[in-house]
Structures are given as structure tokens and as C-alpha cells.
Amino acid sequence: xxxxxxxxxxxxxxxxxxxxxxxxxxxxxxxxxxxxxxxxxxxxxxxxxxxxxxxxxxxxxxxxxxxxxxxxxxxxxxxxxxxxxxxxxxxxxxxxxxxxxxxxxxxxxxxxxxxxxxxxxxxxxxxxxxxxxxxxxxxxxxxxxxxxxxxxxxxxxxxxxxxxxxxxxxxxxxxxxxxxxxxxxxxxxxxxxxxxxxxxxxxxxxxxxxxxxxxxxxxxxxxxxxxxxxxxxxxxxxxxxxxxxxxxxxxxxxxxxxxxxxxxxxxxxxxxxxxxxxxxxxxxxxxxxxxxxxxxxxxxxxxxxxxxxxxxxxxxxxxxxxxxxxxxxxxxxxxxxxxxxxxxxxxxxxxxxxxxxxxxxxxxxxxxxxxxxxxxxxxxxxxxxxxxxxxxxxxxxxxxxxxxxxxxxxxxxxxxxxxxxxxxxxxxxxxxxxxxxxxxxxxxxxxxxxxxxxxxxxxxxxxxxxxxxxxxxxxxxxxxxxxxxxxxxxxxxxxxxxxxxxxxxxxxxxxxxxxxxxxxxxxxxxxxxxxxxxxxxxxxxxxxxxxxxxxxxxxxxxxxxxxxx
Amino acid sequence: xxxxxxxxxxxxxxxxxxxxxxxxxxxxxxxxxxxxxxxxxxxxxxxxxxxxxxxxxxxxxxxxxxxxxxxxxxxxxxxxxxxxxxxxxxxxxxxxxxxxxxxxxxxxxxxxxxxxxxxxxxxxxxxxxxxxxxxxxxxxxxxxxxxxxxxxxxxxxxxxxxxxxxxxxxxxxxxxxxxxxxxxxxxxxxxxxxxxxxxxxxxxxxxxxxxxxxxxxxxxxxxxxxxxxxxxxxxxxxxxxxxxxxxxxxxxxxxxxxxxxxxxxxxxxxxxxxxxxxxxxxxxxxxxxxxxxxxxxxxxxxxxxxxxxxxxxxxxxxxxxxxxxxxxxxxxxxxxxxxxxxxxxxxxxxxxxxxxxxxxxxxxxxxxxxxxxxxxxxxxxxxxxxxxxxxxxxxxxxxxxxxxxxxxxxxxx
Numbered sequence: 019x020x021x022x023x024x025x026x027x028x029x030x031x032x033x034x035x036x037x038x039x040x041x042x043x044x045x046x047x048x049x050x051x052x053x054x055x056x057x058x059x060x061x062x063x064x065x066x067x068x069x070x071x072x073x074x075x076x077x078x079x080x081x082x083x084x085x086x087x088x089x090x091x092x093x094x095x096x097x098x099x100x101x102x103x104x105x106x107x108x109x110x111x112x113x114x115x116x117x118x119x120x121x122x123x124x125x126x127x128x129x130x131x132x133x134x135x136x137x138x139x140x141x142x143x144x145x146x147x148x149x150x151x152x153x154x155x156x157x158x159x160x161x162x163x164x165x166x167x168x169x170x171x172x173x174x175x176x177x178x179x180x181x182x183x184x185x186x187x188x189x190x191x192x193x194x195x196x197x198x199x200x201x202x203x204x205x206x207x208x209x210x211x212x213x214x215x216x217x218x219x220x221x222x223x224x225x226x227x228x229x230x231x232x233x234x235x236x237x238x239x240x241x242x243x244x245x246x247x248x249x250x251x252x253x254x255x256x257x258x259x260x261x262x263x264x265x266x267x268x269x270x271x272x273x274x275x276x277x278x279x280x281x282x283x284x285x286x287x288x289x290x291x292x293x294x295x296x297x298x299x300x301x302x303x304x305x306x307x308x309x310x311x312x313x314x315x316x317x318x319x320x321x322x323x324x325x326x327x328x329x330x331x332x333x334x335x336x337x338x339x340x341x342x343x344x345x346x347x348x349x350x351x352x353x354x355x356x357x358x359x360x361x362x363x364x365x366x367x368x369x370x371x372x373x374x375x376x377x378x379x380x381x382x383x384x385x386x387x388x389x390x391x392x393x394x395x396x397x398x399x400x401x402x403x404x405x406x407x408x409x410x411x412x413x414x415x416x417x418x419x420x421x422x423x424x425x426x427x428x429x430x431x432x433x434x435x436x437x438x439x440x441x442x443x444x445x446x447x448x449x450x451x452x453x454x455x456x457x458x459x460x461x462x463x464x465x466x467x468x469x470x471x472x473x474x475x476x477x478x479x480x481x482x483x484x485x486x487x488x489x490x491x492x493x494x495x496x497x498x499x500x501x502x503x504x505x506x507x508x509x510x511x512x513x514x515x516x517x518x519x520x521x522x523x524x525x526x527x528x529x530x531x532x533x534x535x536x537x538x539x540x541x542x543x544x545x546x547x548x549x550x551x552x553x554x555x556x557x558x559x560x561x562x563x564x565x566x567x568x569x570x571x572x573x574x575x576x577x578x579x580x581x582x583x
Numbered sequence: 584x585x586x587x588x589x590x591x592x593x594x595x596x597x598x599x600x601x602x603x604x605x606x607x608x609x610x611x612x613x614x615x616x617x618x619x620x621x622x623x624x625x626x627x628x629x630x631x632x633x634x635x636x637x638x639x640x641x642x643x644x645x646x647x648x649x650x651x652x653x654x655x656x657x658x659x660x661x662x663x664x665x666x667x668x669x670x671x672x673x674x675x676x677x678x679x680x681x682x683x684x685x686x687x688x689x690x691x692x693x694x695x696x697x698x699x700x701x702x703x704x705x706x707x708x709x710x711x712x713x714x715x716x717x718x719x720x721x722x723x724x725x726x727x728x729x730x731x732x733x734x735x736x737x738x739x740x741x742x743x744x745x746x747x748x749x750x751x752x753x754x755x756x757x758x759x760x761x762x763x764x765x766x767x768x769x770x771x772x773x774x775x776x777x778x779x780x781x782x783x784x785x786x787x788x789x790x791x792x793x794x795x796x797x798x799x800x801x802x803x804x805x806x807x808x809x810x811x812x813x814x815x816x817x818x819x820x821x822x823x824x825x826x827x828x829x830x831x832x833x834x835x836x837x838x839x840x841x842x843x844x845x846x847x848x849x850x851x852x853x854x855x856x857x858x859x860x861x862x863x864x865x866x867x868x869x870x871x872x873x874x875x876x877x878x879x880x881x882x883x884x885x886x887x888x889x890x891x892x893x894x895x896x897x898x899x900x901x902x903x904x905x906x907x908x909x910x911x912x913x914x915x916x917x918x919x920x921x922x923x924x925x926x927x928x929x930x931x932x933x934x935x936x937x938x939x940x941x942x943x944x945x946x947x948x949x950x951x952x953x954x955x956x957x958x959x960x961x962x963x964x965x966x967x968x969x970x971x972x973x974x975x976x977x978x979x980x981x982x983x984x985x986x987x988x989x990x991x992x993x994x995x996x
Contacts, residue, residue: 036956043949047942054935054986086933158669199931208929249838250772251705257841277841278926289928354706500928510930514917521910554906556805556899 033097034104042098049094053085059225084227087203095196102193106186113182120179122165123172124533124548134549134562138573141542146171149545152572153534156565160532173534181552184523191517198509207233208502213241214296215494218264222501235501236284238264242272244293244495252343252355257290259497285503292498295320298338300362303489304329305415307477311425315489320362329483331368338362340493342379346386354386362488365401371481375401380488382414390414390462392469393487412473415487419454420466424473426450431474443471528553532562545573598677600668601661607673608657609650610680616649617642630846631776634765638691682796686755690762697770705771708835713763717788717834720756721822723749724791728815735812738890743808750795750815757792761785768836775838780852783983784834787825789853791818793860797907798867801900809891810900813874814867847922854915859979861908862947866972868901872965898960901968909947916940935986939978946971 032038056077065083066074081088129135150173154162160175209222209232218240223232240262247256256276263271263283275281281288298320306312306329318324323334339361347354359381367373377396385391393415396406413420430446430453447467451459460466477485528551535546547566551558597603617637621628624645629636636642661667697703698710708714730746761779769776779785798814801807828834839848875891892900919940920930931937950967953959 036952040949040952040957043945043952047945050938050942053933054938054982058933158666202929249775251775251838253838254841255774255838256844278845278847280925280928287928289926291928502928504924504929507924507930511921514920518910518914518917521913525906525910554903556896556903 030104031108033101034108036105039101039105042094042101046094046098049085049091052082056082056085058086059084062228078228081227084225087227099193099196102189102196106189106193110186113186117179117182120163120174120176122163122174123167123170124174124535129533129535129546129548132548132550133555134559136547136566138545138547138570139539139542140545140573144573146536146543149536149573150534152569153532153547153565156568157532169538171536173536175532175534176529178527178529181523181527181529184520184525184527187516187520188524191513191520194513194516195510198506198513201506201509202504203506206502206504206506208500208504209233210291211235211239211499211501212294212296212496213239213261213499214496215241215244217241217296235286236265237270237286239288239499239501240264241497244497246293246341248341248343252357257293257497259290259499261288261497261499285505287502287504289500289502290497291500294496294498295338296494296496297321298494299492300335300338300488301490302333302362302486303415304484304486305421306484307480308483309425309428311421313421326484329368331366331483333486334365334367336363336365336375338491338493340491348386358383360488360491360493362491364486366482366486368482372399373401374399374482375403375406376486377406378487380416380491382416383410389465390469392420392472395487410472410476411485412469412471412476414469415485419460420470423450423454423466424470424477426453427470427474447471525553528558530558530561532565598674601658603674603677604661604668604670605654605657606677606681608653610653610677610684612649612651612653612656613646614649615653616646619649620645628846630844631774632769634769634776634778679796682755683758686758686762689755689759690766693759693763694766697767700770703770705775705836708767711767711770713760713767714829714834716756716760716763717825717829720753720760720788720791721826723756724753724795724815724822725819727753728812728819731808731811731815735809735887735890738886746811746815747799747802747808750799750811754792754795754799757788761788761792764836771836772838775836777839777843778849780848781839781843782833782837783980784825784828786852786856787821787828789856790860790863791821791825793856794818794821794863797861797864797904801864801903805892805896805900807892807896807900809887810868810871810897813871814864817863817867842926845922845926847918847925851915851918851922854911854918858908858912858915859975861904861911862943862968862972862975865901865904865908865968868897868904869965869968869972872897872901873962873969876962876965894961898964901965902954905947905950905968905971909944909951912940912944912947916944936978936982939974939982943971943975943978946974 085091150164153173157175160177163174165172209224211219211222213219218238220238221232221234223230242260242262245258246254249255258274258276260274262269271283273281275290277290301315301317304314316324318335320335320338323332325332341357342361343355343357346356359379361377361379363377365373365375375398379394382393383391391410392413393411395409397409398405413424415421427447427450430449434442434446530551532549537544549562620642693712696712702710727746727749730742730749734742734746764779795818871891872894875894878885878888924930950971954964
């Protein structure tokens, strides 16, 4: 039994030791590095793809994908808390005792050992009180204690006697912060909620290890509207959601939130975190490119898949954007931002062609000089947004006459009996213009001619049966909210405040001690001035030397006077 | 030497006794007055135009009244209680505040040279004045580093003075340029205006200023001139990085992303750089220590040993810098946590930047433990100061360049 308690005692001693503390700090920092290099809380499939099965399972079993919540990392933090507690337990009583005790006397040996040490030998002309007063006058704001023992007069001056409180509070503060953090994790929550404009949500989602967990809030959140404001440069300036809190069927509170200005209700903070498409209605217009000149419209919604029986394709709509602010300048290094209008993103699948990811723009591309470059889309054959390549369709499909012109041109070309020179082209185009526009020519017909020729090159090469373009939309955002309850937060703030105050005491209020020891000797007195500090030796050295010089002047003044009488 | 002493005593009179105390209280009054304006003034606090609120007639009235009350209070109190004049806080703080005021005045003067409104365009920012002042600062800092290095080899008083003077000049140029950039950000569009601590280029300038002024304050108080070569060489390395950033188009003033539109940015970012700057000075002292240690071990009789501070002094300088940097960095991290709690919904998310800040904090925490409680000194700690700064650099730059996370606006684009 005795040996057991000895063991505990020894362990306790070890826990509070400085070496363990330093090792713990270093191990914690090294462990933390892992979580910064390895992206945390990503999709498991991404990890599997990135590392391959072997490393994936190894990393997963070590919990490296959500490292800061694994048992071993929390154990490290627990050890840090234990070590801090043991350290405080051991040192605080000693420190309190040391601060209370305030011995006025000092023995010769300690006096001699002090790094700052000066001596005088003076005549009788000066009283002990005068000498002590001279020192007191120089040390403004110090605490004094004078003692007499065996005829020797000690004057002890202290500054920063509370210095040890700095040490105590810093270490206690870190403990408090860690406790606060523990309470936050244990009794708080933090998760995301997407609320489409006009709809209502109650549940938040958050990742827990490798899984996604959900939690119901004690109230419902309705998003009335979501708005984005832009700077004149096109960069987003403000994301603003108008929310209504509904508690037990009653609307209790309606308020705007923006980034950096959350809403607080029933202990839960509601933050503006992200936004996206909330399932907008979109209408496609299919342009059949089999030469039939046929167009059809089909309506669907974002996040839904449209199956088109007639052309045997399916369109999975992934995103819709009402604005696309892009740099339209063609000169290198120059910036000219402009909203180029709405776009819809979809994946098109069908027989006879590889699935493609497409971002189709509703409006034709108007370049920096104001020229119409025709309708266009971004196409990625790999399905990755990184591989988007622009495809100019030539025609401005928002203008039905161009679609007619294109087909008229085709018909007229085929009448040319295979003549494929410039002259024949021009003739066919003129005839086609006549067919579509009659005698009135549109203002930019030359530009139109170039683009129609371009379309003749491109459209027949597309492997798809139709070109799905965005025809109409009714836009709905969702606002991405983060909801968090953090009962430990105020404890953390209290701990932080104590930490900063403690650090300031520790670094800027060193405990400085100065002794003036006056010892009577034959025909005069021996005087010793000695000083000691626990921080900031350089500054104290200067203070001490200044003090010595001043006192020396005063004393020699008195010495002269003394010798005269 | 005697000339220097005389110089110091003439200027020193300004920074002592009643005059210093009155100014100190006036500055406190000024900031209280401006805070009062933000809280109770007719227009309240306007995040988008606080700079102009301060510089307007209203700001002058609120601030000026505060300053007058402060100065009056100081004069009365110090007459009633002469002991107050002995305090060290006012004389130590006042030169810094004077310097800041001077920067504001210089920036107001420089603002008069800005091009007329019709010639200012967001797309081409090359005709703005701050860029020229920043280039001057770059050149002067590099010159200063060269002069400090020359001083090591040729310890002439004259060279030393030039080195110090140019370093001070650089600090003032940097401060003026930053304040001017603040003003310039409003010239494009009142909506776009923001404090000049929003991207890597701007905070680099802040870092140079802080590093140089922490070092210069050591130089002023202690015989530390030999250390300047090491600190200013670090600053120069940063200057080259800044010039590179400019050359790849990272120097433009851009509007703030919504996440940064908060008063916390004005507090959190500069406070962080007080930490980084102080750690840089500690690193300079560490390198100087290692150099001197090596030379002494080889029994060198180089003249350099006469100008380099002693090993003990260098050890103390490194410690003192950490003692400045560590509390500042702690406070900055806490302020960052407070901001995160307001913007991201949690005070700590183990975001790479946060985690690396924690690592930096732990590294310097361990340094302090090793030194104060374990009594480590000398070479090992000099290496630690250098290694600690490398970790700091990674936290500041590496995280932005290599790791993704919530601090992505510090990223190179």
C-alpha cells in the first residue's frame, strides 16, 4: 500500500516537472502539424482517391482525417491539463508563502553573491535616517521595510512583489481555457443548415469523425430573402440573409444577418456562412442540330435530372448563377470586370457521346469592344470544372432570326452544287439573308456573316443531338447558415483575459529587490547597496547603476561635509 | 560620444517630466475622445469611413477636447502629486505616440500630391503616391542594411549614424505610405475603403516597420548597434519579397471580401505583426549570438568583436524581444479567436493558420520555460530563437502559400 502511494506521489511529481511540460509542448506542436498538412474533414472518397487503399485505411484507423478530435490527441491535451494542475499544485503554496514572507534582513553571504553589489565606507557625518531617506527618495513607488538587528540597519526595497501572481495566473488561465474548450466540445454544437429562399429548416448537419451527423434545433429558421451586393469592381461586397425565427409555430424574430454580424436566439448563434442555388426553376431550349431547324423547350429545376425522351439524353442540372462577373479584357494584365449574365451548369448524358459537363450562358458573349460574338458555353469532357474549355457556337441563339439564317444558309449552300469557294459562300449568304430578312438588312450583318460561317464549321461537329441552352429562369438562392451553441465560450474569454494580464505581470513587472545595509564600524559606517531581479536584467542594471551614481554623489557630498566638521 | 549625449539631452527634455506626462495623457484623451465619438457621436461608428470620421471637423473636436482634458488633468495631477513625474511609462511611451502622430501628419501632407479624381482609376493604380513612397522605403531599408553591415567591418561613428538614420527614415516612410494607402483605397470608391492591413503586400510593410522599430528601440536604450546588420538584413530579405509581390501584381488595392469587413481586422492583424516583428528581432539577435560565439571559439581578434554586443547582451536582447513578442502574439491570437467567434461561429476551428499560430505559441512558450525555469542560456537558446522564427515565417507565409483554410484571403492569387 505504501509503495503504491509512493508510486502515485512519484508520478505526480513527474507530471508537474518542467521537462515533461516542455516535451508535451513540443509533441503537441508536432502532432498539430499533421492536421494542417492533411486537409481535415473532406469527403472519404477524395481521401481514398488521394492516398490509395493502404494508406487510406492506415490514416483512417489513426483518425487522421479528423485528427483534432481523436482519442490520442485529446489524451495529449488531457496530459497537458494534468501537468499544469500538478505544476500549480506544487508551486502555488510555495509561491504564496514566498510572497507573504518579506524578510527585512539578509545575511552576508547572500549579499556578496548578488550580481549587483556596491560598497562605501563613510565617516560619521551622516545619520542612518538621512541615508535611508536618500534611497527612498530615489526609488519612487517602491515598498520599503527597515529592520535593525545587532546594530546593523537593513533597508529593503521591493518592487513587483506580486510578480509570482503572473506565473500563477498564466498557468491557471491556460487550464481555464482548456476547461472552457472541453465544455464547448462536450455541451455545445456547431453545424450547417441550408435554407432556400421562402422555405424553412430545423436541422443542422455536422461531420463527426468520418460520418455526417444531424441535430434538431429548438426552433425553425425561415429564409425570407438572400441578397448579394457587389463592389463596382464586380467583387462581392455583402451577403445578406433576411431570416425569421419560428418558435413553436410563432414568428418570434425577423432580422438581417451578414458575415461578421450573427443573430443570437435561445443560446444559439446563427452565422452567414455560404450561399448557393436553392433549386431555381430553369427552362431549357433544345436546338436540334440535325438540320431540322427544330427547337423545343423543357422546364426543370436545379439539382434535378431532366430526361428527354425525344432526343434520348438526360440533363442533370447542377447549378445556376444569376450573375457571372468576369474579366472580359483580352489584353494581358488589364482588368475589365463585367457581369456577363446568367448561366446554368449541367451534365449531359446520352447514347453515342461521352458525358460532358457544360456551363451554358444565357446571353451571347459581348467582347470588350461591344461586338457580339454569339452564344457560347464552357464544356469539360473530363467532367471536372478545371478542364472547362470555351466553345463559341457562332450564332446568337437569343435571336431566332440567326437560327433561321443559319439553316437558310445551309439550304442555299447545298443548292450551290458543291462549290465551296468564297464567292459561292458570299452568294449563298446573300440569298439566305434575303430569305430571312427580306430587303431590310440588320445593322451588323457583316459580323453576322462571319459568325454564321463559324457556326457552319462548329455546329455539325458537335456529337450531341441537341444544344440545350438556358431560355428562362426563376431564381431562388439558398443561404448557408452556421448554427453554433458554445457554453464554454465565456469561460475561454475569462481565461484569455487572465492569460494576457498574467503575461504582462510576468514580463513587465519583474520582482526587483534592493537592500541598503548600514553596518557601524570603527569611526564610521560600512554601507552596502545590493540588488536583485528575476527578469529584465539589462534594464535593472541601468537602474541600479543610476541609483549608485546618485547615491555616491550624495554620500560624497556628506563625506566632505563630515570631514570639515 | 559627447555630441550624441548633447543631442539626446536636448531632445530628451521633451520626453521627460511634465511635458512627457502631459503629452501622454493628451494622447490617451485623444483616443478616448475618438472612441467616445464612435460610441456617442452624431454619426456613430461608420465602418466604411472611420478614417475620415477621425480626420473630419467632428473628429478633431471630439479628439481635441479629449486631448485638452487629458493634458489639463496631467498638469493638475502632477502639481498635486509630484511623484507622478517619476513614472517610467509616460516617457517610454510618448516617443512612440509622437512618431505615430508625425506619420499621420506626413501622410496628410503626402495626400496633397495625389492625382486629381479624374485621373484615378481602379484598373491602373500606378499613378498613386503611396507606391512611390513604398519604393523609397524599400531602397532606404536596403541601404540601411548595407550601412549596418558596413558598420560591422568599419565601425565608424558616421557610418553607424547613417545606418540608424536611414532605418528610422524607412520606418517613417513605411508608416506614411500605409496611412496614405488607407486614404487611397477611398479614392476609387468610398465603399471600397479599408485599413491597409488586408493583404500580404500591405502587412509586409507593417512587418518591416515593426521589426525595424523594435530593433531601433533596443539600439536607443542599449549599445546594440552591432546587431542592426542582422535585423536589417532580415528586413531587406522581406523587402525583396515585397518587390517581387509588387512585380506580380499583388500590390494593388482591392476591395475587402465580406469576411474581412470588420473592425477586428484593424486590431487583430497589427497586433499579430507586433509578435512577428519582435520574433524577427529575436532571430537577428540569435544569429548575431551564434556568429560571435563562433568567432570567439576560433579565437578571432576581428575588429567586429568590438562592435558586436557581448554574448550576454545578445542573449538578453533575444529574450527581451521574445518578451515583447510573446504577450503581443498571445493577445493577437486571442483577438483572432474573438473575431472567429463572431465571423465563423467558433473561436477555434483547427484551421491551418490557427493551428500554426498555436505551434508558434508553443515553440516560444517552450523557449521561455527552457530559459526561465530550466536556466538554459546561450547557444542552445540562440538556435531556438532562429528556429522559432523559421516556424513563425512558415505560419505567416507558408500557411498562405501551401495550405488551404479559412485564412485564404492572405493567399497569393
